[in-house]
Amino acid sequence: MKFIYQAWWKILGVLLVVYTIIAGFLFTVPALPILHETIRNVYFHVPMWMAMFLVFGVSVFYSIRYLASGKEEHDLIAIECVNTGIIFYVLGLVSGMLWARYAWGEYWSNDPKQNSAAIAFLLYCAYLVLRNAIDEEQKRARISAIYNIFAFPIMIVLLFILPRLTDSLHPGNGGNPAFGKYDMTNEMRAVLYPAFIGWMIIALWIATLRYRIRLIENKQNSL
Amino acid sequence: MIKKLVCLVIFLTGYVSAFAQDVEMADTMRSSGKIYVVVGTIAIVFIGLAIYLFTIDRRLTKLEKHND
Numbered sequence: 387m388k389f390i391y392q393a394w395w396k397i398l399g400v401l402l403v404v405y406t407i408i409a410g411f412l413f414t415v416p417a418l419p420i421l422h423e424t425i426r427n428v429y430f431h432v433p434m435w436m437a438m439f440l441v442f443g444v445s446v447f448y449s450i451r452y453l454a455s456g457k458e459e460h461d462l463i464a465i466e467c468v469n470t471g472i473i474f475y476v477l478g479l480v481s482g483m484l485w486a487r488y489a490w491g492e493y494w495s496n497d498p499k500q501n502s503a504a505i506a507f508l509l510y511c512a513y514l515v516l517r518n519a520i521d522e523e524q525k526r527a528r529i530s531a532i533y534n535i536f537a538f539p540i541m542i543v544l545l546f547i548l549p550r551l552t553d554s555l556h557p558g559n560g561g562n563p564a565f566g567k568y569d570m571t572n573e574m575r576a577v578l579y580p581a582f583i584g585w586m587i588i589a590l591w592i593a594t595l596r597y598r599i600r601l602i603e604n605k606q607n608s609l
Numbered sequence: 610m611i612k613k614l615v616c617l618v619i620f621l622t623g624y625v626s627a628f629a630q631d632v633e634m635a636d637t638m639r640s641s642g643k644i645y646v647v648v649g650t651i652a653i654v655f656i657g658l659a660i661y662l663f664t665i666d667r668r669l670t671k672l673e674k675h676n677d
Binding site for chain 2: 601602
């Protein structure tokens with residue numbers, strides 16, 4: 387875990403995001419009806435979700451490790467990863483709403499993708515409520531670890547599987563092709579994939595900062 | 610004081626733009642809808658936030674060393 391104190395990967399993340407901010411505006415994009423220039427939102431809206439996935443995934447990994455090891459630090463990593471993931475969740479949801487206003491006509495059109503995203507958001511809010519509801523530390527850690535392990539696949543189902551089974555306005559769902567199939571050019575990929583990696587690193591960085599703060603708080607509380 | 614400053618800024622920007630109307634040179638930042646200015650703004654905002662994150666990181670490192 388020494389790498390969380392090192393700087394090189396944080397600098398890499400910042401450079402990648404700066405690159406995507408500049409290239410994301412200046413590289414050419416396909417001219418599509420309705421979307422127009424808002425297609426560039428792909429570089430900023432989708433990476434929020436990718437970043438969220440990474441930190442939620444790390445959280446599940448450490449929840450499983452906690453159940454195996456019983457080490458308190460593993461539980462602390464899990465909770466701080468979820469806390470960070472929720473920030474990116476909100477950013478993804480709100481940026482998606484703004485985009486929807488101009489691509490679909492309304493901020494919230496009760497689209498299956500939007501509705502299941504809202505449900506999955508509540509799923510993770512329930513995780514935080516659950517944690518606050520249990521006072522005894524080991525019990526809290528164990529129960530919330532189990533909850534977290536179940537919440538993650540349910541979130542995947544809600545965000546990626548259910549909307550695909552019905553009609554949705556969101557690309558990649560229902561009868562709609564994903565962006566990748568027809569609209570994505572290689573020039574766009576040259577921005578999009580670095581954006582994924584860059585924002586994932588930023589999210590991981592924030593999670594490690596929160597974890598380190600939590601470690602100090604934990605030490606002070608136990609004194 | 611503030612009113613005077615605002616007047617000065619308005620005067621200066623008006624003065625500069627009055628002279629900038631006809632002759633255009635090295636105009637990347639002002640060309641085609643001025644999107645480059647927006648790119649610059651967002652880049653500055655993000656770099657600023659990143660530097661802020663780095664300072665938090667450094668403060669935390671100090672705190673950690675102090676705590677051990």
